[in-house]
Amino acid sequence: MEEGAVPESSTFARLEQQVLGGPRVLSLPELAERLGVGEERLEFVWRPFGLPEDRDDKVFTERDAEIVGRLLAVSEENMLGPTAASSLVRSAAHLTDRLAVWQLEALVDHIADRFGLDDISARLVLLDRLVDVVPLLEDQLVHSWRRQLVAHAALMATQLDEGTPPTRLPLARAVGFADIVSFTARTAGLTAEGLADFVQDFETRARDVVSRAGGRTVKTIGDAVFFVADEPRRGATVALDLAAAFPVGGATPVRVGLVWGHVLARFGDVYGTPVNLAARLTGEAAPGEVLVDDATAQALAADPTLRLTGLDERELAGIGPVTPSRLERA
Template sequence: MAEQTGLGRDFLRSYWRALGLPVTGSDEETFTEDDAQALREIADFAEAEGLSSRSLTTLVRSVGHTTERLALWQAEALVEHMAFRNDLDDTSARLLVLDRLPSLAPVLEAQLVHAWRRQLAALAGRWSVEFSGARAVDDSGHGELPLPRAVGFADIVSFTTRTASLRSSELSDFVSDFEAGARDVVTSAGGRVVKTIGDAVLFIADDVHAGAEVALGLATEGRDMAGVDVPPVRVSLVWGRVLSRFGDVFGPSVNLAARLTDEADPGTVLLDPATAALLAGDARFALTARAPREVQGLGTIAPVQLQRAYTPEL
């Protein structure tokens, strides 16, 4: 491969590792012409854009990490489908998926490219609205995180207890229903899911009011998400500045939101006082101060419960 592409062995090894793939022995025939073409293209791209080694590794790793999870997710979904449709055990269903991959893969590949293009266009649209009128500001002396966002968590109450006695198929349905339902609620209310962590969802929104709608939607609609009986969730929402990296978000507001979720009662939404102040003038929402409490690592916090304001029918 090094001879064919004109690239150094160290570059090839680092690229393959960044993709999350094993570097096999030198005597094994592993690479294809498609691999050589992809390597030439990314090397040319890096040179043309003047990418540092760190930036290039991040770009390659983003593709590797995402597609590894995607391939596993799709394969497991197909196994579940084949097992149900053909009344097969798990092993037989996996063998059937292997047999069918040559015909199934092209469709999935085309869907991946289409979805990526649409997601990139959506991102470009959001950035255009948010930043096109902004002026570059040197905030190097302030150390502020770059992006103002509403960030929150939704966490299933007593997840371990509720799932301890479930069979594998039931657990799969439970987790799938929660994730699909949560994504639908978040998206329809104007937010975006950052990631799901088994029994929890991390979401963001570009403004605090949309974030409040997402949080309330998860708390009030969570019991019937995706048309199934999903246990109550505890929800938090914090407005603050975050750092977006690796498809995730980081910052003090993320940590605070995680802790507030732990403090929330089932089916409720908790805010910090600063976020509550931003929503105080919105007639759609009702805010109720809760007793201050000590939270490890954060000291004393005075959470505020968010609810929909009662509007009597005329």
């Protein structure tokens, strides 16, 4: 089957009709004509979805026409520029692409384990039953998005009330990394399935620890988790809880770097010198150790529940000389 081709089975046709809201009836030129725009402009909005298509194939549904038409209409009213519209589409496509794969593979594993099926049989069962699961997955996605949107909007409102110096990057955040010690050596003998289970277990546990401590996971990178928190004390809690959850002697001991500073949030990621510094400190930490820079140590110094031990100055690549401190609970 060619990339982007649609299976012709009646089961998949039923799934597609329900999920996409109808059959694929429009090609790209036909959709452009329907919306009264040039194909180049339409591609600028549609291409960020990241879905393969041939311009002459019938790949667009009436629902596609409605959504893209609304994006273009808002853009024409100067409420949303073309670049912003493309960025919003790309953000949703990027996240939902990974989400869809994650959900499908989780369901395949569940079916295989529950019914004792091989991988191919489990996938066939899933395709047959997926149409019944879609409403729940959709409701879960929308509900989670609403909760996250309100949480981040509330945080934004709090920061605006406190005021932010105009010459600084807009967000004051504690940023940190927790990195699995000797990841390559620990996973060298694993099968593909074993490696996937190893990484999934680490990511799941790490995300749970970060959430419970009041932080947010920006992303996981196989052998590391990148997190943020909105105040130094909360960042310290996340860092120390991660070190405790993956102790030396366990299957996945970690080392942690934490920095408090001003950063920039874009495209679902976080950027700035504090991020680079936190990554470098993580590489300098010993197994089970949490390292912070001098500015972060000063921000935490008054907390009686924490203990900070100054270490020797060292040169960090791309950063320069840094005097780290070891962070522990008192």
